[in-house]
Amino acid sequence: MPNKMTIYRIGGESAEMDAIDARRTLQSHANEWFSTAADAKAAKPKPAPTPAQAAVPEVAPSLAPAEKPALEAKHRGKGSYSVLDASGAEVMEGLSKEDAEAFNAMTADEKAEYVKTENKS
Template identity: 35%
Template sequence: MPEKMTLHFKDGSTTSMDAVDARRVLREHGGEWSTKPFPADVQKAAQEEADGLRLHLSKLRAERKSEAEIEDARIAWPDTWKAMQAAKVEAAKPQAAAKPYEAKHRGGGSYSIMNAEGQEVLDKLSKDDAELFNTSALDAQESFIEAEKAKRG
């Protein structure tokens, strides 16, 4: 009787197979199979990926896609899953708050201060004033705008 080995899949499931076959599986698919259980976080991620694949394929079947299209989607799933996870991570990142004001070059050596909606707040600034404005804190920017408007009447 051939020697048996128990292998653990990355999603936490196990299987028993002949040792010669188990060694081949470990050699060819070492990232998916192991002789020891995978850590809980790896198992959870693998289960979520498998659930995602099942859901994706069931949606394709509901859309009456051909078996060839469904098989192509199954084969492409690892890349699709990675893209979906990357998009999730990107969406979870805190977005940089839009600057309330920014001095922008308007042509002819003139700069204008624009608000977040793109409306001009103050015009005819020098390059030096514009650069200083853009590196200033918000309260200093607001003070500058008020002072310049007061000067101009």
């Protein structure tokens, strides 16, 4: 039978669980769960954000990961370039370096129209 362990949360609640799970919880939520009731009582809960803090996004938009372009020409080796969609699937192949550079300079709408037109011929 696995060893049981009681852990304590800042708000006063407690949980009894397998010792392995309890240790994992204590490690991953060190500021929220504690091994003794006294430690949980002594810990100060995180203060509620002020209205000014609440209005600021957690990650500034400029620091957010950039979205992948819907269509992008990439080098595929041996001087050949292909157009890939956002999932990485090849939608067009056999472009020269100059064509690929010109393609990547286009707007998203121009790229979509180019692929549509060139794949028909």
